Amino acid sequence: MTEQLRLQKYWTYSIRLETLGAWLLALIWISPLLYAFWAAFHPSEYAVNFELFAPITLNNFGEALSQAPFLQYGLNTFVLVTMLLASQMVICTLAAYAFSRYQFAGQNIAFSLVLVQLMITPEILIVENYSTLADLSLVDTITGIGLPYMASAFGIFLLRQTFKSTPKELEEAARLEGCGMFGVLLRVYVPLAKPTYLAYGLVSISHHWNNFLWPLIVSNSVETRPLTVGLGVFGAPESGVDWSIVSAATLLSVAPLMIAFLLFQRQFIQSFMHSGIK
């Protein structure tokens, strides 16, 4: 019995030690963000020396907004993300429906050609994709930034898996009620796939909100530049940057996504788990 007790104690102690370690690691992990908050809300002379009672100010945000049109960038990002998500939902749903419920000639080849995009994402092919956009005269348009990502292989795959697990009986029942091809899709498959749509939506929004390289290449004016590109242009270290203003600009750019993350934390984390199943 004493042996048992000793073991019990050993597990308890090591668990306490782990709790301490977990908190330490969390503090290290979140400290860059905490720093950005500190710098953004304090006058620049306090950006590098930390005084507990340093005055709090909102001037840095005003300054950042006056130096670059972050509201316009934010609007551009919002338009981009909304447009992309809407077209991804439609295009991926149709393709996934075809793959999961229609047997057609060349289906397997078509499906493997879709999966190619999981590996070769559009930003790898920047040279050719840029010249394609130039041919379509879509350079420096928000549509141009979004177009290569609209047929998302990941979305097609995720939805196909979900549609496949929908019971066939439900489709047959809907057919008996007189639903056609699109009726079945809209009344049976789409409603039952809601959790997948939510998961995919969250992953897609955060991915495209954060995307940088491709939007950088395509956009070159204030009217099309998304937040990430605006931020990249803004924080040029050569120009003797003020850290407080850069921090404020950085927070402005990530704030909408951060707030969404805090509100939908559980769904976010689950959707990223979902996205692992590819």
Next chain:
Amino acid sequence: MRSSSPGMRHVYGWLLLTPAAILLIAFTHYPTIATLIDSFFSKSSAIRPSRFIGAGNYEAMLEDPIFWKVLFNNLWFALGTIPTSVAIAIVMALLVNRSLPGQGFLRMAYFTPTILPMIAVANIWLFFYTPEIGLIDQILQGLGFSGHNWLGDPDTVLGAVIVMTVWKEAGFFMIFYLAALQHLPKELEEAAKLEGASRWYFFWRVTFPLLMPTTLFVLINAVLNSFKLVDHLFVLTKGGPDNASNLLLYYIYENAFSYFDPNYASTLTVVLLALLAILALLQFFLFDRRIHYR
């Protein structure tokens, strides 16, 4: 079923697929082939049009010292980021898998860097690395060490970029380990407790082997990311100093959009595509269908 003669099924299938197929061909398959073709042509200029030069670009590439440097940088970048971020991810997942005070906050703290744009976090880290006034130098000076220009020194720049990338990625991989841990049977740990196995022994003999499929999945993703992710270079280093932190995709970008040599950029892209193809095949053979289509 209404209106579904066997022949029509093929038509409907392809009709539903059409929008996706057009976009996929236009932005994935066609450019892949065009990249390959372009890599065999010379750069066009005002006085000379582009012409077929066979393997000329490839020969130039093999003699390009920057190409080799960039390739090795990418290798070091992968070796530096992957094992570290995967190890930290496992530790994080183990730590927050059991109930402990502040579990929700801890998970959030680890995961938050994942959802932030690379470009935004690079802005913050740029300040950390700034010589003299940066946070790292301030701490070092407080401890009596001298400061260091972390991003300006070819010997430390890649390491500095690696540290930031590990910070960014570990929380992402943690999620997959957390999901895997929650699917492990609880009885195993109970049994190990009763048997008096040390926790270290339990981890290496039971948990770690059972996490192997997850580790494979995470590893492939991490390798892919190490080739695809270059956003931070735009803010932190621009590939410098002296290309010490330049990576393959960034070098492609430079060639195409700064040096205006799309044909050489295509040649480099072919190398990147070949690397990704090897990874795709590895993934195909390493994962059996059970993991793939869970």
